[in-house]
Amino acid sequence: MTLSGKIVVVLGAGRSGRAAAALALREGAQVHVYDEAASIEGFGPEVQTFPGANPEIGATVASDLLIVSPGIDTYGPLVKAFSQNTQSMVGETEFSWHYYRGFTIAITGTNGKTTTTDLVSHILNTSGISCVPCGNYGKPLSEVVMESPMPEVIALEASSFQLETIVHFKPQVAVWLNFAEDHMDRYPDLETYRQAKLRIFENQSETDWAIVRDGEPIPRPRAPMTTFSTENSECEWFSDGITIHHRGQMVFHLENGSSLRGKHNAENVMAAWAACLAVGRPLSIHEALAQYTPPPHRCELVRCLDGVEYLNDSKATNLHALESALRSQTRPVVLIAGGKEKGLQYDGIVPLLQQKALAAVTFGQIAQPLAAVLSQAVDTRVASSLEEAIATARDLAPPGSTVLFSPGTSSFDMFRGYEHRGDTFRTLVHQLLSPSHRL
Numbered sequence: 079m080t081l082s083g084k085i086v087v088v089l090g091a092g093r094s095g096r097a098a099a100a101l102a103l104r105e106g107a108q109v110h111v112y113d114e115a116a117s118i119e120g121f122g123p124e125v126q127t128f129p130g131a132n133p134e135i136g137a138t139v140a141s142d143l144l145i146v147s148p149g150i151d152t153y154g155p156l157v158k159a160f161s162q163n164t165q166s167m168v169g170e171t172e173f174s175w176h177y178y179r180g181f182t183i184a185i186t187g188t189n190g191k192t193t194t195t196d197l198v199s200h201i202l203n204t205s206g207i208s209c210v211p212c213g214n215y216g217k218p219l220s221e222v223v224m225e226s227p228m229p230e231v232i233a234l235e236a237s238s239f240q241l242e243t244i245v246h247f248k249p250q251v252a253v254w255l256n257f258a259e260d261h262m263d264r265y266p267d268l269e270t271y272r273q274a275k276l277r278i279f280e281n282q283s284e285t286d287w288a289i290v291r292d293g294e295p296i297p298r299p300r301a302p303m304t305t306f307s308t309e310n311s312e313c314e315w316f317s318d319g320i321t322i323h324h325r326g327q328m329v330f331h332l333e334n335g336s337s338l339r340g341k342h343n344a345e346n347v348m349a350a351w352a353a354c355l356a357v358g359r360p361l362s363i364h365e366a367l368a369q370y371t372p373p374p375h376r377c378e379l380v381r382c383l384d385g386v387e388y389l390n391d392s393k394a395t396n397l398h399a400l401e402s403a404l405r406s407q408t409r410p411v412v413l414i415a416g417g418k419e420k421g422l423q424y425d426g427i428v429p430l431l432q433q434k435a436l437a438a439v440t441f442g443q444i445a446q447p448l449a450a451v452l453s454q455a456v457d458t459r460v461a462s463s464l465e466e467a468i469a470t471a472r473d474l475a476p477p478g479s480t481v482l483f484s485p486g487t488s489s490f491d492m493f494r495g496y497e498h499r500g501d502t503f504r505t506l507v508h509q510l511l512s513p514s515h516r517l
Contacts, residue, residue, distance in 0.1 A: 082106035087139060089160055090147025091118045091127070094170045097220035098145045099125055101174055104224065112139070114156070133159035140164070145173050148214065148239040151264055169243030171213060171236070174220040176246070181231045183353045184213075184247075186278045187255025187291075189399040190346050191215065191235045194255060196373050197350035198233035204366035207359055209233055213240060215373075231357060238274035239264075248281035251356045253289045253349050254296060258398030287356045289349055306348035308341040315352060317344035322351075336367040340377070340406035375500035377403055377484075380507045385477030388507045391484035392500030397422050400486035404434045407482065411435040412475040414467045414483045415452070416442035417499070418491040424451045427486075431455035437474040441467040443491035464492070464499075468506050 086102040088095045091113035099109045103124060111121060112131040121127050128135070136159030144164040146157055148171070161167050175182070185194050192215045199216075202209035207230055212222045214235040222232060234249070241247075257272060265271040279288060279299040288299035292307035306315035316323045319341040322330040330347070332338050338347060347367065354361055372378070375392040382388070391403045400415060404427070411434050431438065432455040440449040441461040452458045457474070461467035471481045483503050485496075493499040 080105075081143070084108065084142035085110065085140070086143045086145060087112060087141035087160065087164065088145045088147070089113075089131070089157065090150050091115065091120070092147055092149060094149070094218040094220070095145075095147045096120055097218035097224075098147070098170045098173055101177065101220040101224060102143075102145070105177075107143075110139075110141070112136070112160070131156065136160035137162055142166070143168070143173075145170055146243055148237060152239070152242045153264070153266070167243070168245060169240055171219055171234070171240040172244045172247050174218070174223050177223040178219065178228065178232065180228055181251075181357060182234060182249040183231060183251040183253065183356070184234045184236045184249035184278055185253040185255065185349070185353070186236045186238070186241065186275050187253070188258040188396060189394075189402060190255045190342060190349075191237070192373055192393065193343065193376060194253065194346045194350050194353075195233045195235040197346060197370065198231075198353050200370050201350060201354045201361060201363060201366040202231055202233075202357065204369065205354075205360065205362045207231060207357060211235070213237075236278055238271055241277040242274045244277055244280070246281060248283075249278070249286070251287040251289065251353045252278045252282055252299070252301065253353055254278065254291065254294060255345065255349060256291055256398065257294060257296075258396065287353075289352045289356075291345060291349070304352050306345060306352060308344055315348040317341065317348060319344050322348060324351075330364070330367065335364060336370060338367070338370070338372065342402045342406055343372070375496060377406065378500075378504075380504050381510075383472075383507075383510055385479075386472070386475045387480040389480055389482050389484075390500045390503050390507075391482060392489070392496045392503060394484040394486055395488045395496055396420075397424060397427060397486055400484045401427060401430060403482060403484040404430050407434055407480055410476075410479040411482045412471045412479060413438040413452075413456075414441070414464075414471050414481065415486045416440040416445050416448050416467075417485045417487040417489050419443050420487050422487060424448060424486065425454075428452070428455045436476075436479060437471075439467045439470045439474070442485070442487075444487060448486075464502060465506055468503070468510070472510065 086107040118127040133155040140163040144167040199211040209231040210229040214237040282301040286301035288301040288303045292305040305313040307313040378390040380388045438452040438458045489499040
């Protein structure tokens with residue numbers, strides 16, 4: 079679509095919205111940015127901004143193209159209103175991908191997307207192949223396509239929110255890590271959420287690649303499929319959580335060759351490795367993995383105090399991520415969980431909690447109902463704040479155990495996001511005094 083002289087409305091004034099506006103301006107459009115916030119900052123005079131957006135205003139706005147930021151509910155009344163008088167509606171990912179000239183690796187899944195995206199970028203850059211992590215992690219794709227030169231490859235973390243609004247988006251490599259219940263505060267049912275994520279394969283052809291975790295209940299993609307597993311040794315890629323095998327041959331030792339641990343990280347490595355092979359260039363895999371430091375807030379060791387490890391897994395914003403973190407622990411656990419009400423059902427975690435945990439502490443909006451569930455498995459306390467939760471967990475954790483901060487839901491009841499939540503946890507843990515310094 080030629081944008082010269084066209085009216086482009088960008089819905090959402092966050093980083094993705096700002097990047098999309100800049101790209102639309104570059105293409106000659108008249109750009110109008112709307113946001114529900116009371117004020118909008120960060121735009122030059124060439125962009126018209128409209129704070130205080132609501133459905134009533136949206137119904138009166140006409141545009142040639144409506145670009146929806148991923149943080150805005152595609153199914154909500156705001157998008158419905160703004161879409162009434164537009165010629166075309168897309169998300170920021172679809173809009174910007176139209177201008178990208180390079181190789182696209184797209185990664186989706188309920189959990190593990192960020193680590194896998196980061197691994198793909200790190201492996202390729204270490205191998206001398208320019209790659210930028212973008213999408214739901216790293217930069218918005220609109221920023222990347224305005225770089226000169228563009229990177230040879232993009233590692234695009236594709237959330238369901240971004241995939242909802244694709245039209246022509248077609249990655250050469252589509253990675254499906256896993257699927258579990260999440261975002262039930264946004265989707266009407268689990269199948270709608272699943273269908274949004276499945277769109278990652280929608281435009282692929284027989285010349286592309288589909289990399290899929292073995293056993294995932296998905297329709298067989300048109301692209302040839304490569305599978306990876308920590309359960310089925312017959313898959314092309316297999317790991318027992320310590321060693322990685324490709325086509326039956328051991329190719330890497332996680333504990334000797336990297337700082338990555340656990341089966342969930344073994345899956346991330348296998349998926350990233352397979353994706354990078356599809357680029358068709360020589361790879362410096364062992365060097366890359368030896369140098370790799372995982373992103374923060376993902377089972378990050380914050381501190382060992384009085385013989386107790388404190389792990390920051392604030393990125394666990396759903397039950398599946400919490401289960402993965404619990405399952406990977408080798409020491410007895412005192413779990414800290416809780417946050418925003420997302421409509422998730424936590425009863426399924428009770429058997430695993432009985433196996434792995436000594437106690438639990440809940441906090442946040444779902445503190446009381448979550449405590450009622452977790453108390454079926456272990457001694458569970460309710461805290462009024464994260465600081466109180468940490469103090470309570472410390473009292474419950476004997477030497478040799480782990481205090482695992484894995485909330486199992488999103489953070490927006492008390493924090494700006496999971497990063498803010500994890501940073502706060504880290505700061506509070508570092509403020510804990512050893513016994514000799516306590517009053």
